[in-house]
Amino acid sequence: MVAQPSARERLLDAAEHLAFTQGVAATPVDVILKQANVAPATLYAHFGNKEGLIVEALRRRLTRWDQDWQLEVDAATTAQEKLLAVFPALSRYRSGPATARWCAFLSVAAESPHPSQLLDEALRSDTELLIERLHELAVPVVGIGEAQGLAERLALILTGVLGMMLRAADPDKVIADGHATAKTIIEATAVSTTP
Template sequence: MDQDTAEAMARPSARDRLLDAADELFSRDGIARTSVDQVLHHAHVAPGTLYAHFGGKDGLIAAALHRRLDRWEQVWQEAVDAAATPAEKLLALFDAVSAYRDRYTPGRGCAFLATSIELPDLDHPARAVIEAEFTLLLTRLNQLAETVTTEDPAALAGNVLLVYDGAMAGLQRGRTPDPLGHGKALARCLIQNAIETE
């Protein structure tokens, strides 16, 4: 195998390059400020490739967000699996954000929250992915909270979710020092309080 063939085989597919470019540019600059031409230039692909794979910018947004959701779900599950106690498994949400940012993108805030703000149209294809991410958060947090307390685990899960949303907003703003650390500490207090009131 010659060097050109080896380099071509090691290079991500055009579809993956488009998703990588979209993820990076949407996260850094926002969806509205990122043009299709910028994504194409960043991914080094022709316009026809984007339209063949995604049908247009809206399809690309949804696909990039869906890939992010798949990755996020995996990273979060890894953090849960690595935690030793039920309380730590519930707190793993905050560790997972740091792990995700280290592994994939150091972008500010939450792509799902940012996208929901930028795309208020409920018929946009990305809205289904945003709803799937919220369902994942709520379902998993409820399941984990049930292993921590029998005294209203849904309330505990809801409170942890609210703290998480605040931490993600702090990341988005970019001015709050260590919002994930503070969020995790506050969530730990909520968990401890739930355990003590049983």
């Protein structure tokens, strides 16, 4: 017999399913509670309020994304493939249990022009992971001098891919196009740094 998810997990699942597909502001707490089949007191006991639930759902999401990305980095055989692994990781992540129309972090950031410190920290953690890992993976490909700039350009490409996924009929093609664009940028940067 399969154990039912805890009330906490059901709340996190409901937040992901509803708030990250329909928008945080457009998703009332009572809808989340109904989806999770829990009482209001349960939400407040575990998360304090709706924002606490959203922050924890973002943290859980980032952990899952980090794991999928690391699996793709570990599977890659060359330094350039490891740097480009963010794109196959995005495909892997999209095929998993997480639901969203695009990037939950970008979505919540767009809805939160003045986030609380707690929410701001959760949102920044996604950006920090992205830039830091891309920088780390770029060093063996282009050297320390060009790694930061390349990491920032690759993050920009990935963000564009995530945004285009909202509008494209074929998100997989968008990811493939982003991958190809990133590869071109990486190769051009590597050539420019070769003595």
